[in-house]
Amino acid sequence: METLVFQKPKSIHKDCKVTFCPGCDHGVAIRIIAEVLDEMNIADKTIVVSSIGCSVFLNDYYNLDIVEAPHGRAMAVATGVKRAKPDKLVFTYQGDGDFASIGLGESMHAISRGEKVTAICINNTNYGMTGGQMAPTTILGQKTTTTVNGRDAEVQGYPIKICEMASTCEGAAFVARCSLDSSKEIENTKRMIRKAFESQLAGQGASVIEILSTCPTNWKLSPQESHERIRKELYPVFPLGIYKEKTSKQV
Amino acid sequence: MLLKKGIDMGRVVIDSEKCKGCLLCVDVCPKKILKKSETFNAKGIYTVYADDKNNECIGCALCAKRCPDIAITEVYR
Amino acid sequence: MTKTAEKVLLKGNHAIAKAAINAGCQCYFGYPITPQNEIGEYLSVEMPNRGRVFLQAESEIAAINMLLGAAATGTRAMTSSSSLAIALMQEGISYIAADNIPAVVVSVMRAGPALGYIFPSQGDYFQTVKGGGNGDYKVLTLAPSNVQEMIDYTYKAFHLAHKYRTIVFLLADGLLGQMMEPAVLYDYPYEDIDNSSWALDGAKDRPGRWIGSIHRSEEVLERKVLELFAKYDVIKQNEVEYETMLTDDAEILITAFGSVARIAKAAIKKAREAGIKAGLFRPISLWPFPTEELNKMARGKKIVLDIEMNMGQMVEDVKIAVNGEAKVEFFGRPAGFYFTPDEIFEEIKKVMEGLK
Structure with missing residues (x-):
């Protein structure tokens, strides 16, 4: 007897076609979130907040209730959704530019308030959709279309460390940085997303999952080289791990 | 769709029209069954197929979990 | 409308706040700015007393987007602000309009341009009626002229917002917001409007719903704008008031x-x-x-x-x-x-x- 050991998650549209560039990790992130929702059986009580950038097309993928936030405002929109519907699971899906540049204010305030929402932030160290410009997370020396000689701390300053910053907020309940560069890390990222959702449902506060993710097109690397870059260049700047985890006693 | 039936072994279902030929699945397959196709799909992309003449697929689903395009739609064991 | 309640002395801003509560407003998001602070201050006490939401946002930009999120769930929600701070909300207003989200914004005008001062003004007629946000959209705008009308048109703002799934502005000024005069705070006179066909509350036993404004084809985007303006035509036919x-x-x-x-x-x-x-x-x-x-x-x-x-x-x-x-x-x-x-x-x- 054959056993089905993998299938497309139910929260993903039946006829879904992933439209990201070849090898882009967005598709993996979107799929594993859906897998967690299905496994936790909470898809029908979930409201997703999409954002601006490559993350804007969530409605092409998710058969879920979704509201599109203006650029950078996903955590404010999520706050409104959650305050109006406190019994729902609410998460944002944002890029690093949306979360940590134009939306840094909304992000940090929502986390500081301990909003019972989860921010899932795809960190690919550049602005993917607009053609690979410098992002708040672009690392020193990284060439982008607006830092053609590489990011220079004297000129463009330093990259923003999302998890390090978020974990200083008292309202943060679960903060973790993970990666999609290997099968093992994909599994770990899925576990972190589940922990974040469980933390939210337990009413512990805000949760942030930063996912190091590739942008092969704008990095001008193959998908394989892109994963290598994450391991070699991004791990040292953005170390993986759980940055904050409130136990229920601390709540 | 490329289907492969094995006895007590695994098989993967690949939707070639959704494959973008990134070949990430090829790298993770422990049995090195997945291979770049000699033919291309409607979008002109050389996709991936399962070359499993010897019924080596163990249905580990690492390929499907790696695939960014949900082009490996089902894995059986 | 039945006005059974007796006349009481009310400040204009308080009249708006009390009317919002009577209108069943469940969520208020706002950021302080004179001359409308009494609205938020009053609601900061009275909303939690009723198990409803008052949230002081970190900025007007956050406030309008919190409103967007809450209202997208079909919840009656509002914000209030003034002039230069309404300017900060314009992007969100364009999104709310494009997304057919029912939301109420109270604008108590002060003198500009820019910081100007807290004096009463009508300098934001253009800002409201002509729209400061991008693209083709309209803002249904009601302009009260005394404290009683602050109540009447706050009620009507909530009603019309949900009737047409549109953004409605109550456009007052510092004079109206700060003055006190007798008014009758009667019960909200409008029926509840069913929002179950569109509101986001989790895709239970139905397909997922998407509220958003991005459309990747000219045909679809044009159709969406034409649908918006077909709705505006109905509003023009029904809701002109003078x-x-x-x-x-x-x-x-x-x-x-x-x-x-x-x-x-x-x-x-x-x-x-x-x-x-x-x-x-x-x-x-x-x-x-x-x-x-x-x-x-x-x-x-x-x-x-x-x-x-x-x-x-x-x-x-x-x-x-x-x-x-x-x-x-x-x-x-x-x-x-x-x-x-x-x-x-x-x-x-x-x-x-x-x-x-």
Whole structure:
């Protein structure tokens, strides 16, 4: 007897076609979130907040209730959704530019308030959709279309460390940085997303999952080289791990 | 769709029209069954197929979990 | 409308806040700015007392987007702000309009441009009615002229927002927000409107719903805008509201909205006593503007005198409406100088003298 050991998650549209560039990790992130929702059986009580950038097309993928936030405002929109519907699971899906540049204010305030929402932030160290410009997370020396000689701390300053910053907020309940560069890390990222959702449902506060993710097109690397870059260049700047985890006693 | 039936072994279902030929699945397959196709799909992309003449697929689903395009739609064991 | 309750002395901003509570507003998001702070302060106590949401946002940008999120779930929700801070909300307003989300924004105008000061003003007619956000959209705008109407039109704002799934502005000014006068706080007179066909509450036993504004084909985007404007046509047909006073035999027709209309009424009485046949046309719905109604009213009049607490904003819509039926003149002051009835009376006399 054959056993089905993998299938497309139910929260993903039946006829879904992933439209990201070849090898882009967005598709993996979107799929594993859906897998967690299905496994936790909470898809029908979930409201997703999409954002601006490559993350804007969530409605092409998710058969879920979704509201599109203006650029950078996903955590404010999520706050409104959650305050109006406190019994729902609410998460944002944002890029690093949306979360940590134009939306840094909304992000940090929502986390500081301990909003019972989860921010899932795809960190690919550049602005993917607009053609690979410098992002708040672009690392020193990284060439982008607006830092053609590489990011220079004297000129463009330093990259923003999302998890390090978020974990200083008292309202943060679960903060973790993970990666999609290997099968093992994909599994770990899925576990972190589940922990974040469980933390939210337990009413512990805000949760942030930063996912190091590739942008092969704008990095001008193959998908394989892109994963290598994450391991070699991004791990040292953005170390993986759980940055904050409130136990229920601390709540 | 490329289907492969094995006895007590695994098989993967690949939707070639959704494959973008990134070949990430090829790298993770422990049995090195997945291979770049000699033919291309409607979008002109050389996709991936399962070359499993010897019924080596163990249905580990690492390929499907790696695939960014949900082009490996089902894995059986 | 049944007004069974008795008259009580109310501050304009408090009247709005109390009416919002009666209207079943479940969520308020806002950021402090004078001259509308009493709304947030009152609701910060009274909303939690009722198990409802009051949240002071970190900015007006956050506030409008919290409103977007809460209202996308079909929840009755509002924000309030003023002038330069409403300017910060314009992006969110465009999204709310494009997304057919029912939301109420109270705008208590202060003097600009920029920081200006907290004096009353009508300098944000353009900002509200012509829209500061991007793209083709309209903001249904109601302009009260006394404390009682702050209640009446707050109620109506919630009703129309949900009836048409649209953004509705209550456009007041610092004069109306800060003044106290007797008003009747009656029960919310409108029926609840079912939002189960569109609101986000989790895709349970139905396909997922998407509320958003990105459309990657010209055809779809055009269709969405045309659908929006088909809705606006219905609003234009149904929701034009205006008030007139002594217009039948008037030779000079005063056009004014909000608090200025109220001052103009006193000036018109003075003019009548002095033998000048003056009348008032007061748009209440600033969008949809009572264009046809004003056009009819202007016919046969010697002159239309538009009066505003700004350098001339609504006057552009007045001219479009009058469309040559009568001469249109403008009398206005910016920077928080609100008119006395005598000033308007003197201007009426001057304008009538000029016609001789």
